[in-house]
Amino acid sequence: MSTRVRKAVFPVAGLGTRVLPATKAIPKEMLTVVDRPVLQHAVDEAREAGIEHFVFVTGRNKQVIEDHFDMSYELEDTLQKRGKLKEYQALMADLPAAGATSFTRQQAPLGLGHAVWCARDIIGDEPFAVILPDMITLPGQRRSRCIAQCLEAYEKHGGNIIAVEEVPPEETHMYGIVSVTRDFGHTFQIGGMVEKPPQGTAPSNLIISGRYVLEPQIFDILEKVEKGAGGEIQLTDGMKKLSETQPFFGVRFDGRTCDTGSKHGFLMANVHFALARDDMAPAFKAELKKIIGEL
Numbered sequence: 310m311s312t313r314v315r316k317a318v319f320p321v322a323g324l325g326t327r328v329l330p331a332t333k334a335i336p337k338e339m340l341t342v343v344d345r346p347v348l349q350h351a352v353d354e355a356r357e358a359g360i361e362h363f364v365f366v367t368g369r370n371k372q373v374i375e376d377h378f379d380m381s382y383e384l385e386d387t388l389q390k391r392g393k394l395k396e397y398q399a400l401m402a403d404l405p406a407a408g409a410t411s412f413t414r415q416q417a418p419l420g421l422g423h424a425v426w427c428a429r430d431i432i433g434d435e436p437f438a439v440i441l442p443d444m445i446t447l448p449g450q451r452r453s454r455c456i457a458q459c460l461e462a463y464e465k466h467g468g469n470i471i472a473v474e475e476v477p478p479e480e481t482h483m484y485g486i487v488s489v490t491r492d493f494g495h496t497f498q499i500g501g502m503v504e505k506p507p508q509g510t511a512p513s514n515l516i517i518s519g520r521y522v523l524e525p526q527i528f529d530i531l532e533k534v535e536k537g538a539g540g541e542i543q544l545t546d547g548m549k550k551l552s553e554t555q556p557f558f559g560v561r562f563d564g565r566t567c568d569t570g571s572k573h574g575f576l577m578a579n580v581h582f583a584l585a586r587d588d589m590a591p592a593f594k595a596e597l598k599k600i601i602g603e604l
């Protein structure tokens with residue numbers, strides 16, 4: 310039986326250059342999709358899936374992230390005194406349990422593989438989830454979000470798990486790509502993986518989409534892995550090495566993923582997340598229809 314996955318790593322040390330100037334003074338993970346910071350959506354997904362400890366790999370100018378997951382005494386006191394109990398209770402419900410968050414710094418943005426490696430001492434010797442918070446997800450027919458579907462696959466297959474999605478073949482050069490050896494439908498055994506293959510050389514159109522469950526042996530590998538695509542220490546290169554000794558399974562995520570790290574994806578995330586909210590959807594849908602009619 311596979312060990313229970315209790316901890317998730319959220320790498321949040323990137324510079325967010327694709328959404329400048331928004332990210333000059335505000336971390337891209339704190340930009341809001343509807344009324345919640347992007348990172349809060351990612352933490353919500355992890356909590357729903359039963360993750361108990363949230364490890365944030367931050368960088369300089371990201372202190373506000375730590376504040377967001379702490380109490381805000383003046384605000385909470387004022388909300389209570391003014392009788393805004395609903396707002397107060399909502400803040401309290403979002404607050405992680407005392408001791409359930411850890412923060413470590415990636416001193417320079419050397420790549421995703423390096424960011425994950427920075428969490429090695431906090432994770433220790435147990436399997437863990439990795440959640441790229443700029444990719445945020447909504448449930449599909451399975452009614453669970455992406456990391457919950459990855460954890461389900463981990464319970465079934467063990468090994469290491471990577472969530473994937475399909476993209477048009479002409480876009481594969483922008484992503485990490487996996488190939489399929491044995492296909493079980495919703496899940497499959499991964500044959501190979503490659504980060505940002507040159508155009509026309511990708512082994513499939515299945516992209517690595519920002520959710521992983523990894524065995525702790527990845528840390529020893531990441532310590533030694535050389536710089537890869539884009540001059541960065543790539544998590545994909547580390548996973549490729551680990552796949553020589555451990556099985557990897559892919560999960561075709563049933564649901565929607567929005568890449569808030571790009572301007573287009575950020576706008577689409579706001580539309581999809583607003584449409585998924587019972588309290589907002591009716592009025593928002595009517596407004597959207599009006600806008601479309603005017604186009």
Ligand code: UTP
Nearest residue numbers: 320321322323324325326327418419420421424
């Ligand atoms: P991205 O490549 O999307 O983030 O990395 P970025 O570097 O901020 O993006 P752009 O291209 O400059 O706009 C995916 C995730 O990995 C984290 C990012 O914060 C993001 O959540 N990351 C990336 C790190 O934590 N450290 C790194 O060195 C690189």
